Amino acid sequence: MISSVHYDTAPVPPPLSFNMAAHVLARADAQPDKTALAIVSPARASRWRYGALAQAVEGIAAGLLATGLSPGDRLLMRLGNEVEFPLTFLGAIWAGIVPIPAAAALTETEISRIAAETQPAAIVAAPDISLPSGCEARILPALALREMEATPPVPPTMGDPNRPAYIVYTSGSSGRPRGVVHAHRAIWARQMMWTDWYGLQETDRLLHAGAFNWTYTLGTGLLDPWAVGATALIPSAGVASDQVPLLLRRHDATIFAAAPGVYRQMLRAAPRMDVPKLRHGLSAGEKLPERTRAAWEAATGTLVHEALGMSECSTYLSGSPARPAPPGSSGYPQRGRHLAVLDAGGRAVPRGEAGTMAIHRGDPGLMLGYLDAPKETADRYAGDWFLTGDTVSMADDGAVTYLGRSDDMMNAGGYRVSPLEVESVLAAHPGIVEVACAEVAVKADTTVIGAFYTGPELLAPEALLAFVSDRLARYKCPRVFTHVERLPRSGNGKIDRKRLRQPI
Secondary structure, three states: OOEOEEOOOOOOOOOOOEOHHHHHOOOOOOOOOOEEEEEEOOOOEEEEEHHHHHHHHHHHHHHHHHOOOOOOOEEEEEOOOOOHHHHHHHHHHHOOOEEEEOOOOOOHHHHHHHHHHHOOOEEEEOOOOOOOOOOOOEEEEOHHHHHHOOOOOOOOOOEOOOOEEEEEEOOOOOOOOOEEEEEOHHHHHOHHHHHHHHOOOOOOEEEEOOOOOOHHHHHHHHHHHHHHOOEEEEEOOOOOHHHHHHHHHHOOOOEEEEOHHHHHHHHHHOOOOOOOOOOEEEEOOOOOOHHHHHHHHHHHOOEEEEEEEEOOOEEEEEOOOOOOOOOOOOEEEOOOOOEEEEOOOOOEOEOOOEEEEEEEOOOOOOOOEEOOOHHHHHHOEEOOEEEEEEEEEEOOOOOEEEEEEHHHOEEEOOEEEOHHHHHHHHOOOOOOOEEEEEEEEEEOOEEEEEEEEEOOOOOOHHHHHHHHHOOOOHHHOOOEEEEOOOOOEOOOOOEOHHHHOOOO
């Protein structure tokens, strides 16, 4: 019996003296006139060349240091969907300052808690975005960044690749948002995605349909294309999903990246797309429904390659142009990763059995730890394995099938049932647009599988039960069907199953 452990030779470690931002912009000097970034809309496009991009980042780094900030200080970012977001992120890291990117939509209460936990030395703030109360950090107006961009540059602050580079906050799916401290080496580890997820090349033009201030856009849409010397395309603020196919065609995009929800919205408006230069799509953030995948392939003639990851390690397994994921799976461990599927005792399960996905502590992309929470960090490990909280199974060939978050798994008569398996069946119903399943309480001591769906009209529960009964074992079938106007989602767009689990 083969155990569910995947071991691959670790990648070459980064240099002993390293700076994440310098690594991202290493190609700029060799191609100063090449377009690094185009901010696009149906009406216009504004472009940043590599030379100007590097100058702006280096100037912001110098400007931040000139305000009195020092390497190691923390900078809370309160910026909107604007190019200053990635410029400030990289400028801070270039100077050795630790940026804390935070979603613009956070309320005063939410950002106040983050500020209290992180104790930033300064806050860079755009107008009309919430600021923390009770925080003594000095405020740097976003307009000052424009002046900094022309400041004479400073060399990057080099140092140990294992030192802190930036802090991001989780979505809070496991309780409440937690600060995750990443090292400079995190960007080095992303090279494993270039081949084993993106198929990324210097000649590519990657369009990411996300906002500048979203970490998925920041990594996949900007930092990785720049690190390889490609061109990043980002829709300007206000561009609707149904306008993205036009932008893909007009700007000769070769790779498209988005969350599953964006794919659904695009396909609803454009069941056929004329995108002759597009090679493939990328999806992450939540499980891509097979119905959406099939519709995209029919609309564009290209595949979508999915990746599984998390704030603590970015992505670590995926399908790719060179090795597409088998139907129903999320793909294969990226080369250089050391992964395992473990049981509750921390032992590898046989291949084909469900368990918890785990990442070896030696993975260069793994976080340094949760902010000021050594016990909480230690609790996520079983020996040398970091427990992701995702329930998966690994096939004999190494392909991994995602079954859901461990705390999202449903119990039906003693059997563990993945909500994704039930959702994939219901998603094929012609009257359902979106669907999510969760274990819900119908009495004080009784829970059942519940299905929540959106669609043009209420559907008869008997008809839905008959539909799933033909396709699923009886114990997997929902007992409650609820029509809702929209599915509850967290701040980053993932389905919020905790709200679904409220008693009926």
